[in-house]
Amino acid sequence: MNRFEVLKTIVPVVRDRLVVCNIGSPSQELRFLCDQDSNFYMLGTMGLCSSIGLGLAMSCDESVIAIDGDGSILTNLGGLATIANNPCSNFVLLIIDNGSYGSTGDQPTYAGAQTSLAKVAQACGCKHVVECSGKHLAATLEDVLERGTGGVIVCKCDPGQVPAPVVDLDPVVIAHRFSARVSRGRLDHAGTSSANAA
Amino acid sequence: MTCRAAAAPGGPLSGRKGILVATATDKEIVQCLVGNGVQFITSLPCKQLAGVIDLVEREPGMRHVPCTREDEGLGMCVGAHLGGRKSAILMQNTALGVIVNAIATLVQYYHVPVPMIVSHRGEVGEPVACQVEMALHTRPLLDMLKIPSYSFTDPGQIELLDGILGHCFMSRKPVAVLAQASFWSRAQ
Ligand SMILES: [Mg+2]
Numbered sequence: 074m075n076r077f078e079v080l081k082t083i084v085p086v087v088r089d090r091l092v093v094c095n096i097g098s099p100s101q102e103l104r105f106l107c108d109q110d111s112n113f114y115m116l117g118t119m120g121l122c123s124s125i126g127l128g129l130a131m132s133c134d135e136s137v138i139a140i141d142g143d144g145s146i147l148t149n150l151g152g153l154a155t156i157a158n159n160p161c162s163n164f165v166l167l168i169i170d171n172g173s174y175g176s177t178g179d180q181p182t183y184a185g186a187q188t189s190l191a192k193v194a195q196a197c198g199c200k201h202v203v204e205c206s207g208k209h210l211a212a213t214l215e216d217v218l219e220r221g222t223g224g225v226i227v228c229k230c231d232p233g234q235v236p237a238p239v240v241d242l243d244p245v246v247i248a249h250r251f252s253a254r255v256s257r258g259r260l261d262h263a264g265t266s267s268a269n270a271a
Numbered sequence: 272m273t274c275r276a277a278a279a280p281g282g283p284l285s286g287r288k289g290i291l292v293a294t295a296t297d298k299e300i301v302q303c304l305v306g307n308g309v310q311f312i313t314s315l316p317c318k319q320l321a322g323v324i325d326l327v328e329r330e331p332g333m334r335h336v337p338c339t340r341e342d343e344g345l346g347m348c349v350g351a352h353l354g355g356r357k358s359a360i361l362m363q364n365t366a367l368g369v370i371v372n373a374i375a376t377l378v379q380y381y382h383v384p385v386p387m388i389v390s391h392r393g394e395v396g397e398p399v400a401c402q403v404e405m406a407l408h409t410r411p412l413l414d415m416l417k418i419p420s421y422s423f424t425d426p427g428q429i430e431l432l433d434g435i436l437g438h439c440f441m442s443r444k445p446v447a448v449l450a451q452a453s454f455w456s457r458a459q
């Protein structure tokens with residue numbers, strides 16, 4: 074399974090959830106499979122997907138899924154230490170580890186060779202680190218979300234992508250529709266809470 | 272949830288609290304950030320920022336999350352902004368060498384307001400020669416990036432901070448306050 078096939082399996086799980094998605098092919102493929110207001114597409118800035126996701130999760134009650142890649146995580150390993158030391162029960166970092174820099178022609182990464190990102194995350198102090206294959210990702214992600222502990226999932230899969238169209242949305246539009254969706258979620262949450270209280 | 276901005280005071284490293292080193296000027300900086308609705312702060316330490324960092328760590332209305340690199344810090348600031356929280360970063364001017372891409376392709380591209388409170392090393396009185404090298408590039412980099420910057424040389428200029436923060440959030444742009452050695456040495 075390559076990343077596109079893996080993403081396809083988690084569409085039902087990420088639907089209507091807050092998703093921060095890595096630059097390049099991941100965002101293109103996710104948009105092709107499941108465009109929604111609650112997707113934040115990165116258009117640049119390799120490496121910061123996990124950091125944006127963490128900052129967001131610390132600022133809202135909803136679950137946040139950051140869909141990052143192995144090459145991207147390798148540029149921001151310090152971010153795993155920040156995640157570990159600021160445990161966030163509504164934050165799931167999903168690293169789709171295809172052992173390659175997919176958007177640039179599938180050059181190999183160190184994660185596909187000697188470096189285990191799951192072990193790096195554990196060594197950084199991250200709790201709830203799971204490594205799984207593409208076949209088991211949907212169930213694993215659902216399980217982590219259900220338990221409400223947050224966590225890091227490293228999904229090992231094959232290199233390769235599909236030629237999905239470039240994300241041609243204006244960045245300000247991406248940010249605006251995403252923020253508006255976060256606010257709606259907050260209001261809905263407040264509504265549910267007060268209804269429960271009543 | 273264990274982690275919302277402005278939840279409980281005291282960040283991940285708060286167990287290591289030492290003696291509070293903050294000056295009245297440090298307090299004014301933090302009160303100004305609070306007054307402007309900033310609820311999320313990230314930082315990478317500089318000696319001169321130690322007091323401010325100490326205070327934000329103890330500020331009940333603020334979530335302080337130390338970063339391991341300043342571009343990572345900006346990523347978290349953008350995330351907090353998307354979550355509806357105003358954010359800010361505390362850093363040394365050498366960080367400008369690290370954050371250029373994050374500023375251009377994330378903070379500015381998505382119109383995210385992030386005030387940067389920058390301790391500006393390398394000016395007259397600087398004891399560490401290497402600090403002078405990045406000091407020479409600091410203003411040119413900020414100008415090149417079209418980041419409005421404000422140089423503070425005296426603690427009296429702290430009264431400008433409120434307007435600068437307001438300007439940042441109004442214009443949805445990053446701004447930089449460059450606090451010079453004389454600003455910190457005269458602070459009390
Ligand atoms: Mg990859």
